[in-house]
Amino acid sequence: MPLDQSGDLVNESDISMPLGDHLEELRMRLIFAGIGIVVAAGVTFYFVFDLIGWLAQPLLQAQDTMGFPAQTLVTDATAGFTSVILPVGIIAAALLASPWVIYQGWKFVSVGLYSHEKKAVYILTPFSTLMTVLAVSFTYYILLPISLLFFLQFATYFPKVELSSPNPLWGIILDAYGGDKTPPVDAGDQLSTDEPVELPLFPVLGEDPVEPAEGAMWINAQEGKLKALVNGEVRIIGLRSDRLINPLPQLGEYVKFAAMLMFGVTLAFQLPVVMLVLGWTHLFDPKAIASLRKYALFVAFAAGAILTPTDMLSMFVLAVPLYVLFEVGLIMMKIADRGGSSAPDEL
Numbered sequence: 001m002p003l004d005q006s007g008d009l010v011n012e013s014d015i016s017m018p019l020g021d022h023l024e025e026l027r028m029r030l031i032f033a034g035i036g037i038v039v040a041a042g043v044t045f046y047f048v049f050d051l052i053g054w055l056a057q058p059l060l061q062a063q064d065t066m067g068f069p070a071q072t073l074v075t076d077a078t079a080g081f082t083s084v085i086l087p088v089g090i091i092a093a094a095l096l097a098s099p100w101v102i103y104q105g106w107k108f109v110s111v112g113l114y115s116h117e118k119k120a121v122y123i124l125t126p127f128s129t130l131m132t133v134l135a136v137s138f139t140y141y142i143l144l145p146i147s148l149l150f151f152l153q154f155a156t157y158f159p160k161v162e163l164s165s166p167n168p169l170w171g172i173i174l175d176a177y178g179g180d181k182t183p184p185v186d187a188g189d190q191l192s193t194d195e196p197v198e199l200p201l202f203p204v205l206g207e208d209p210v211e212p213a214e215g216a217m218w219i220n221a222q223e224g225k226l227k228a229l230v231n232g233e234v235r236i237i238g239l240r241s242d243r244l245i246n247p248l249p250q251l252g253e254y255v256k257f258a259a260m261l262m263f264g265v266t267l268a269f270q271l272p273v274v275m276l277v278l279g280w281t282h283l284f285d286p287k288a289i290a291s292l293r294k295y296a297l298f299v300a301f302a303a304g305a306i307l308t309p310t311d312m313l314s315m316f317v318l319a320v321p322l323y324v325l326f327e328v329g330l331i332m333m334k335i336a337d338r339g340g341s342s343a344p345d346e347l
Helices: 019-046 050-067 079-110 115-155 170-177 251-268 273-280 286-290 293-307 310-340
Strands: 217-220 225-230 231-238
Touching: 019 050, 019 079, 050 079, 050 115, 079 115, 079 217, 115 217, 115 273, 115 293, 170 217, 170 286, 251 293, 251 310, 273 286, 273 310, 286 310
Parallel strands: none
Antiparallel strands: 217 225, 225 231
16 A cells, blocks of 8 residues: 555545546535535625624724714615625625635545645644634724725815805896895894804713603714704714715725725735745745845735725735735745755745
């Protein structure tokens, strides 16, 4: 009975399988992977509205921080379902089921692997999953907020609009167009601005009251918002902004932007995994890879420019971790290469 590269006995029937059996095995693994995705989709679509709220939170926080209405919009009646619910549910299902899909792929190829190669897969699969979690977390908690704040701040530079027109001919034009539509006001009812006027005052509170009465209104000093209790629900009273631009992104376009950003960063974060595999294969000398550091730095910034929006800040925020991942992968590649060489190379 033959021996593999590690000296273990190998059953020839395990590595020599007819083509028909290979196709049957592939079909079975695809079916199992599909079942896993369907089950994951059942979970993600059950929590899809919570996922949408979680995904939209950085956008709403950025809008609120910049003083804009924390709100999105859709352009037609079906957009909320086709452009938001379906993409979020499907992408979340793919991410949730990815470990199961990877496991099914490993089960398919493991028939032709030696025992030491099978042990490597046990390391690569959780390592790749960990890097995926880190990529999603990095995108959501760091890269996405920085990108949104960077672009939303430009809207704050636009001037405020004074509705009282400086055009001295506006009154004449309005009269010619059809006259003033505002109802006449009795001069006796008008109050002089010099006279003290008692205006309604809303209580200014540090936080929302615990049990406000129905119809109560107050100002949340910490949030700087006017609120009211309507039908048992705390509502924020919308005040029209006098800014020229008030960004209201389409929710579907934002979901697409955030999903594609997470997907690209997730792929980029697999760099240490790829370098670890290269170290195990001994196809590349770690010393030769280390000599390419300046090119790796350039590629990191190029990837940062491609994967992020067009702002320089987001590019730097992504490029620096990518280069750090290259250095981490280089260390892992060195360790993996030493495992199969008699004289380890120094970087």
